[in-house]
Amino acid sequence: MDLSYFFQQFWDGLQQTTWLEYLAVFAGIASVWYSRKEHILVYPVGLVNTIIYIYLSFKFHLPGEASVNFYYTVMSIYGWYMWMKKDEKQAAVLHITWSDKRMLLYQGLFFLFFYVTIYFSLVFLKENFFEGAIPWADAFASATAFTGMWLMTRKKVESWYWWIATNITSIPLYFTKGLVFTSVYYIVLLFMALWGLIEWKKRANQMHA
Numbered sequence: 001m002d003l004s005y006f007f008q009q010f011w012d013g014l015q016q017t018t019w020l021e022y023l024a025v026f027a028g029i030a031s032v033w034y035s036r037k038e039h040i041l042v043y044p045v046g047l048v049n050t051i052i053y054i055y056l057s058f059k060f061h062l063p064g065e066a067s068v069n070f071y072y073t074v075m076s077i078y079g080w081y082m083w084m085k086k087d088e089k090q091a092a093v094l095h096i097t098w099s100d101k102r103m104l105l106y107q108g109l110f111f112l113f114f115y116v117t118i119y120f121s122l123v124f125l126k127e128n129f130f131e132g133a134i135p136w137a138d139a140f141a142s143a144t145a146f147t148g149m150w151l152m153t154r155k156k157v158e159s160w161y162w163w164i165a166t167n168i169t170s171i172p173l174y175f176t177k178g179l180v181f182t183s184v185y186y187i188v189l190l191f192m193a194l195w196g197l198i199e200w201k202k203r204a205n206q207m208h209a
Contacts, residue, residue, distance in 0.1 A: 017181040024052035025185040032189055035152065036196040038096065038203070043080035047073060060177045063125055065170075067118065068142045072149055079153035094155045096203040107147055107158065115143035134173065141169040157204045160197035167193055 031046035050072040057066035085093040099107065119139035148162030167190035175183035 020052055021056060021179065021181055024049050024056065025181060027052075028185060029188060029192070032192045032196065036192065036199050038155075038200075040080070040083055043076045043083070046076050050076065056179070056182075060179060063122065063138070065138065065142065065173075068145045071146055075149045075153055079149075082153050083155075095207050096155045096157065096200050097207060098204050099151070099156050099158050103156065104158070107151065107162075110150065111143050111147045111162075114146045115139050118142045134176075137169055137173050141166055141173055144169065157197070157200045160193050160200060163193040164190065164197070 027045055028049040031042050031049055034040075034042035034045060050069040053069040054066050054073070057063070057069060082094060083092070087093055119135050122135035122138055144162045144165040148159045148166060151159035151162065167186045170186040171183050171190070173183075174180075174186065
């Protein structure tokens with residue numbers, strides 16, 4: 001694939017991008033911006049993004065991504081509640097922290113459970129309903145996203161590592177499906193995730209100190 005072909009695909013994809021996809025992309029970028037800043041608006045803004053992508057994922061035969069965005073929607077409501085919890089002194093209960101060894105083990109098991117479950121589900125769906133599904137890639141993007149979102153609701157630094165893995169996988173996945181603008185969106189999210197990781201590392205170290 002030469003560069004001229006890539007740019008032609010990119011241009012064609014942008015011309016086919018709907019206003020709904022644009023709205024979802026900009027809401028997603030805003031949501032990640034708020035998460036980096038540890039701002040509660042990460043969740044209500046993120047809900048706009050996830051609800052739209054549930055629809056788009058089914059439309060473009062990405063059932064794994066549809067399940068991810070449904071999960072995002074549920075976890076956004078849960079995370080919204082957790083981030084707003086306060087103690088008797090009206091101080092936030094959750095703070096940005098590193099995962100301990102037990103939590104790291106739970107993360108690995110959490111990821112493996114969802115990867116295996118989603119992979120074999122997609123193999124079945126590919127044969128019967130979604131011919132365009134790519135089981136291994138879709139399952140990996142989904143399982144890393146599931147793990148990242150769970151850790152984000154707990155304000156764990158490691159959530160950003162999982163987001164980085166999700167973004168790297170999603171860039172070519174969406175491009176091959178013709179959702180070019182969304183593919184570019186994940187490139188933006190990748191850089192924002194790296195930025196978020198740096199920011200949360202600083203905050204966790206300050207909290208530890």
